Amino acid sequence: MNKLRMDEVDVRGKRVLMRVDFNVPMNEAGDITDDTRIRAALPSVDYLIAQGAKVILASHLGRPKGKVNAKYSLTPVAQRLSELLERPVAMAKDCVGEEVRQQAHRLRDGEVLLLENLRFHTEEEANDQEFARGLANLAELFVNDAFGTAHRAHASTAGVAAYIPAVAGFLMSREVDVMGRALANPERPFVAVIGGAKVSDKIDVIRSLISKVDTLIVGGGMANTFLRAQGFDVGRSLCESDKTDLAGELLELAKENTVRFLLPEDVVVAKAFDNDAPSKVVPVSGIEADDQALDIGPASVAVFAGALREAQTVIWNGPMGVFEMPSFAGGTREIAKAVAECAGVSIVGGGDSVAAVEMMGLASAMTHISTGGGASLEFLEGKVLPGVEALQER
Ligand code: ADP
Numbered sequence: 590m591n592k593l594r595m596d597e598v599d600v601r602g603k604r605v606l607m608r609v610d611f612n613v614p615m616n617e618a619g620d621i622t623d624d625t626r627i628r629a630a631l632p633s634v635d636y637l638i639a640q641g642a643k644v645i646l647a648s649h650l651g652r653p654k655g656k657v658n659a660k661y662s663l664t665p666v667a668q669r670l671s672e673l674l675e676r677p678v679a680m681a682k683d684c685v686g687e688e689v690r691q692q693a694h695r696l697r698d699g700e701v702l703l704l705e706n707l708r709f710h711t712e713e714e715a716n717d718q719e720f721a722r723g724l725a726n727l728a729e730l731f732v733n734d735a736f737g738t739a740h741r742a743h744a745s746t747a748g749v750a751a752y753i754p755a756v757a758g759f760l761m762s763r764e765v766d767v768m769g770r771a772l773a774n775p776e777r778p779f780v781a782v783i784g785g786a787k788v789s790d791k792i793d794v795i796r797s798l799i800s801k802v803d804t805l806i807v808g809g810g811m812a813n814t815f816l817r818a819q820g821f822d823v824g825r826s827l828c829e830s831d832k833t834d835l836a837g838e839l840l841e842l843a844k845e846n847t848v849r850f851l852l853p854e855d856v857v858v859a860k861a862f863d864n865d866a867p868s869k870v871v872p873v874s875g876i877e878a879d880d881q882a883l884d885i886g887p888a889s890v891a892v893f894a895g896a897l898r899e900a901q902t903v904i905w906n907g908p909m910g911v912f913e914m915p916s917f918a919g920g921t922r923e924i925a926k927a928v929a930e931c932a933g934v935s936i937v938g939g940g941d942s943v944a945a946v947e948m949m950g951l952a953s954a955m956t957h958i959s960t961g962g963g964a965s966l967e968f969l970e971g972k973v974l975p976g977v978e979a980l981q982e983r
């Protein structure tokens with residue numbers, strides 16, 4: 590990555606504002622139900638503490654829509670972070686303003702302050718310059734470690750960088766490095782697996798990957814639109830009829846680029862979108878008018894897994910079927926295993942794909958699990974992410 594990382598600048602004794610992603614799921618009682626994101630930030634936070642920086646953490650939580658709402662307070666996160674760090678974490682009443690500024694300026698080396706939810710202010714998402722300046726006034730250095738929001742130009746991801754030097758945290762840096770290298774200089778064969786519900790969500794990423802990969806595998810609900818473009822009847826399966834022309838164009842584009850484009854040969858069909866509905870495997874030419882294709886079949890798995898086994902770089906975004914229902918999770922599980930077994934670099938992005946890989950206990954077998962669903966998609970589309978763009982060049 591050509592962006593400065595926080596261990597390449599002097600942080601000792603400095604007030605460092607670090608944008609993190611503490612947008613954790615909580616239950617009605619306000620208990621954190623999954624602290625993965627807090628744990629993920631620990632290496633960066635620990636580093637700053639060990640270096641004797643004064644650590645000021647900022648995050649959003651949920652969608653409070655610009656209003657103070659106790660339900661979205663980061664106070665429970667401060668408690669959990671404090672347990673994990675085994676040291677006190679002070680909680681600020683707000684994220685900007687004179688009182689918070691004074692609190693930040695009173696911090697001693699190695700102390701940690703968590704700011705209150707950035708999105709209690711509409712100015713955050715509006716990237717308001719005064720608000721960004723208010724954040725910058727808290728600190729001498731800005732570190733962005735929240736890749737998941739890097740595709741948005743908000744005050745705490747982009748705006749603040751206009752006022753104080755901005756560098757990458759370890760998580761951010763790893764995301765951009767691993768995915769950047771895979772796109773710019775991949776070990777080949779380079780195979781992308783794209784799935785999920787809709788073609789329309791992933792047109793841009795497919796288009797961008799066609800110019801880079803050796804093999805493109807398309808499964809999941811979106812495969813139906815491509816099958817339809819090839820003239821197959823997909824019955825009552827999820828299919829975007831208004832996107833069949835586009836799917837045809839993408840198939841043509843793959844041909845022009847001599848990219849191997851793999852679609853399912855067989856699918857698991859049922860008459861209802863229901864885990865308990867009787868299901869069977871049929872070739873894609875055998876889908877009946879009242880069938881719904883809800884997973885890829887074993888012949889497809891064999892072909893896809895074969896391509897994945899030979900790959901030196903794999904990018905996977907989107908499940909192969911309705912993996913939330915055990916009856917239709919088989920294709921996704923087998924593909925997850927094949928990706929995990931691939932000897933090269935394996936990258937998984939996309940909220941549902943990551944959830945599937947975690948559910949199957951295969952996360953640790955992947956080279957990289959992207960923390961940012963939307964952000965990783967935009968990165969793979971080849972877009973410039975404002976939160977990355979704002980960081981200082983090396
Ligand atoms: P990601 O979050 O990994 O980018 P998407 O959000 O694009 O993935 O798609 C995930 C959703 O696609 C899941 O909810 C899954 O049930 C659905 N899906 C996958 N295959 C099918 C299918 N054949 N029919 C209907 N829905 C599907």
Ligand code: MG
Binds near residue numbers: 939940941
């Ligand atoms: Mg999703």
